Amino acid sequence: MSRIKDFVRSVLLSLIPVDGNCILFESESDFSENTRAVYDYMIRCGYNRNHKLIWNVRHPEQYMKVENVVFIDRNDRRFLNRIRWFYYLGRVKYFLFTHPYWLHEWKKSQIVINLAHGNPLKGCKHRLYHVADYVLASGEDGVKYRKKEYLDTPEIVVLGPPRNDWLFEGRDCVLKYAGNCVFDKIIFCLPTFKQASGWRDSEEQNPFFINTIASEVALNRLNEILRSNRCLMICKIHHLQVMDGLVLHNLSHIRYLDDEALARNGDVLYQLLAGADALLTDFSSVYMDYLLLGRPIGFFTDQTEEYTRGFMVENPMDYMPGEKIEDFSGLVHFISGFDREDLWKEQRKRVCKRIHKYSGNENSRRFVEYFEL
Numbered sequence: 001m002s003r004i005k006d007f008v009r010s011v012l013l014s015l016i017p018v019d020g021n022c023i024l025f026e027s028e029s030d031f032s033e034n035t036r037a038v039y040d041y042m043i044r045c046g047y048n049r050n051h052k053l054i055w056n057v058r059h060p061e062q063y064m065k066v067e068n069v070v071f072i073d074r075n076d077r078r079f080l081n082r083i084r085w086f087y088y089l090g091r092v093k094y095f096l097f098t099h100p101y102w103l104h105e106w107k108k109s110q111i112v113i114n115l116a117h118g119n120p121l122k123g124c125k126h127r128l129y130h131v132a133d134y135v136l137a138s139g140e141d142g143v144k145y146r147k148k149e150y151l152d153t154p155e156i157v158v159l160g161p162p163r164n165d166w167l168f169e170g171r172d173c174v175l176k177y178a179g180n181c182v183f184d185k186i187i188f189c190l191p192t193f194k195q196a197s198g199w200r201d202s203e204e205q206n207p208f209f210i211n212t213i214a215s216e217v218a219l220n221r222l223n224e225i226l227r228s229n230r231c232l233m234i235c236k237i238h239h240l241q242v243m244d245g246l247v248l249h250n251l252s253h254i255r256y257l258d259d260e261a262l263a264r265n266g267d268v269l270y271q272l273l274a275g276a277d278a279l280l281t282d283f284s285s286v287y288m289d290y291l292l293l294g295r296p297i298g299f300f301t302d303q304t305e306e307y308t309r310g311f312m313v314e315n316p317m318d319y320m321p322g323e324k325i326e327d328f329s330g331l332v333h334f335i336s337g338f339d340r341e342d343l344w345k346e347q348r349k350r351v352c353k354r355i356h357k358y359s360g361n362e363n364s365r366r367f368v369e370y371f372e373l
Contacts, residue, residue, distance in 0.1 A: 016090030018109045023373060024092040026056040028099040029259055031063055032268055034115035035096045037162035041364035054088050062263050094373060103131060118285035119355060136161065139357040159366050160358035164289050166270035168361040173267055174275035177255050183232040185339060188276035190236055192284040209237055211282055211300035212328045226253035229335055236269060278338045291352040292359050296342055297322035298334040321347035
């Protein structure tokens with residue numbers, strides 16, 4: 001029965017003519033990341049005047065209506081919505097994804113491009129097969145590790161991640177999240193995904209989403225240390241995790257953000273990172289892009305052994321050019337000294353050169369021109 005359904009589906013899709021000016025966008029974190037950066041560039045340049053741009057999202061009501069832009073609710077199972085979705089699957093010329101896991105069939109006249117979620121640092125749970133015609137890479141190291149992700153190898157193109165454009169724009173937009181906090185420096189904390197319903201990448205979970213902070217007492221101590229050093233810490237929660245049940249009191253120098261907060265304000269993560277004076281993370285590959293700014297990075301290494309997903313690179317520490325933080329005292333040391341003596345500057349430059357071919361805010365333009373969108 002399933003083969004008959006697949007055959008009928010293929011026949012019906014073949015009857016829908018492909019429109020060369022029709023593009024479909026999708027991002028795992030809804031309306032963000034590399035696909036959003038390409039979309040923003042196309043809107044700024046007026047491509048929507050002669051292109052139909054379709055977004056497959058979870059919350060279409062959150063996003064601004066724009067001429068020739070359609071937001072489809074990916075969770076809406078009603079008949080008319082599914083018919084419209086099916087029509088666009090046959091109509092679009094280009095599929096632009098960050099996580100193209102569900103699409104395994106497309107017409108020869110259609111082009112599927114995996115813009116990727118991040119640089120390949122963490123291990124690949126399942127190698128991909130027939131999910132794209134092209135996949136994006138940041139540099140030659142990225143080409144090598146991208147090949148490990150696929151059972152078949154799509155064409156790998158080195159154009160630079162489009163979202164990196166935001167690192168060189170919008171530095172001041174982070175200030176709206178400061179509230180009444182008095183500070184001189186901003187530290188961004190970006191913990192990678194650990195655990196969620198039905199998904200586990202680590203045996204450890206941080207109750208306050210900051211490594212080495214296991215209790216409210218420790219969280220309040222951290223807040224006082226940040227206050228005394230005139231530092232504001234902004235902790236961005238991974239999009240697969242939620243802050244339900246997290247009760248925060250009197251945290252003058254710590255702010256928590258999730259994707260919903262960013263969407264409400266019309267912001268994207270990399271615009272905020274542009275205003276960060278330093279970054280704290282464990283295994284989030286975002287730091288590889290942050291290297292382009294040449295600013296200090298501290299790495300939590302206290303849960304490396306518990307990280308069951310593993311790593312794509314042979315020696316992950318070789319790719320982590322910054323202070324290694326094993327406990328609370330190490331965190332305090334980083335906060336107190338990251339802006340005084342930068343011992344990792346040259347190593348950051350070397351690692352950045354290995355990872356990135358391009359710097360600056362031209363990646364989206366380069367992508368659009370390369371694929372002649």
